[in-house]
Amino acid sequence: MALHDFEAPLLKWAFSQIISNNFNTEQIWKMVKEKANGKGRFSKTNFWIAIRNPLYCGKIYIPPYKEEKGYFVLGKHQPLISEKQFADVQDVLDGRKKEIKPKILSIDNLPLRGFLKCPNCERMLTGSASRGKMGNYYYYYHCSSPCKTRFKAELANDAFLKQLQYLSPKEGMVEVFIEAFIKDFNNKTKAHNTERTNIISEIDTLNKRYQNALLKNADGEMADDDFQEVKRLTKGNIEVLERRLNDLAVVGTEIKDLVASTLKKVANIARRYENGDIEEKRLIVSSMFPDFLEFDGTRHRTPRLNSAIALIYQNSSRLQDKKMGQVYHF
Template sequence: MLSVPLSSVKEGRYMGTAPLGYVNKISEDKKIFIAINESEALLLKWAFEQIVANNFNTEQIWKKAREKANGKNRFSKSDIWVALRNPLYCGKIFIPPYKDEQGYFVIGQHEPLISEKMFADLQDVLDVRKNVIKPKIVVMENLSRRRFLKCPNCNKMLTGNASKSHMGTYYYYYHCSSPCKTRFRAEIVNEAFVRQLKYLSPKAGMLAAFVKAFINSFNNTTKTQNKERVTIINEIDQLNKRYHNPLLKNADDEMDYEDCQEIKKLTRGSIEKLEGKLNALASVGTEIKDLIATNLKKVANSDKCFKNGDNEEKRAIISSMFPEFLLFDGIRHRTSKTNSATTLMYQNASKL
């Protein structure tokens, strides 16, 4: 720990070696402070979010974070464990007890990485996880459908494991629990799912039609916004006229120069505020359209995304497209419900 006055810490400045996600810096007036290290902070925030969402246990999250960090030393297991309990990440610094003073927290001058609510939620998960919450299990690459598949015979969830042959080769299976004997080769199940995704892929022109329909619907639901735009444009026109009137009056000696400049200043300020509102309203529609276009490209190639994605991506595709469990009958997957947007985009053109 750097030797610094306690008053500096009480001011909310972190004075030690920057923790994971931050970097030490010195201001122009020679004061020490910490700033966010973007690459580390993004990964650490991801780890926090995964624990709060209860997606994986802490050990698994550390391994994934370590992998994403390409083995950087600062993402050691101890670094992660310390970070999970450190209130510094939600903007607080602890002042330890000193003489007759009790310990207390102060608001840090550094930029917090997460909100106080997320930090509180994180502590709740860590405190009760062992007794109440059962974190989801990271499945093997070959068993990405595990916890999504139900047995077609007894309707129980299928589990999965690997079996090693006498030649040392591993074979993967989805299977039901005893006494049900349902068992499928994982390779067959996985390939069947990719084939079905390919078959479901939107036909030519369907994405363009869906985007057009979505934009039309979006425009209909934003009529109020469009009316507001018209109102703002009219107000700007009126203010522009008001802006030029003092100039004419000043030129005709009907208004003092100072009064003319004051009216111009006030009017220009009002115009700039309205122009800001107008730009904000216009950008919303543009952002929505760009967002739809970008993400629908992924939807159009869901089979390729699934085949080439990691376990997290594969499971995200399954859960977003099929909100209920899948049943594999030995040939194909069945489900009682498909995401409604997926159904619209993926159906044949003749059905539209």
């Protein structure tokens, strides 16, 4: 999306926050929404497209045309961030750098601290350790006074891991879903492909018009004032068309890449959680369960799943969607 003066500083701030590794991307988007206070185009979809869009580091993507492969060119617009900053952001988003330092400090035995909601009073549970008579430490998730709700951390942690394992898709299911999604996406974007072809043709026509005017001016067949006017109009129109072309190309490419990358991570989510460090565990929890978890002593439930997770399991008997209160038991 092309940015207005109001949106540009907020998106630039978002890029810097992603690089700093202090919050996950979901949290950064929510902070941007709060700062925007209802202004600007900062829906979640627009935000994800924007932070993946090389337009903001000065590059424009020219999609494949006939026998030619797609490629990037330097645009004539002022970049919002440097190419290095854009590359650093992509490293974070693609998992080549740790995306998040936990906002709530949590020791290894309490990975769910800050995510669990009390089933009795609806406050968020905290967690702590108590020392036993033999000097061993025992960890608990518990509510604040006067509520006495308390669960053994080992019990809640084991239940959560078993539920993740239960959710793991069958072998090959993710690949099938990705293939079906891309096929459906391509069918629905045929109109965009036609529009891209038309834009490329318009750009080519404008470039030829400019080159023709340049030659006439050099040969003395066109006055300098007339040439400058043709140059201003053609270059201005070309820049507008290039922005439209880049938006169309990047949206399709990035959405498909994002869906494929996300779903491949879902396939091994339980193994990643079990073997991950505390940051990895908390990142998985915050990504899959954007609201909160509630533990009843046996299993966890949540009012809302990450949309990608909900979609891939929408026809699975492994995921029970309780319409009353829209609660997911997984």
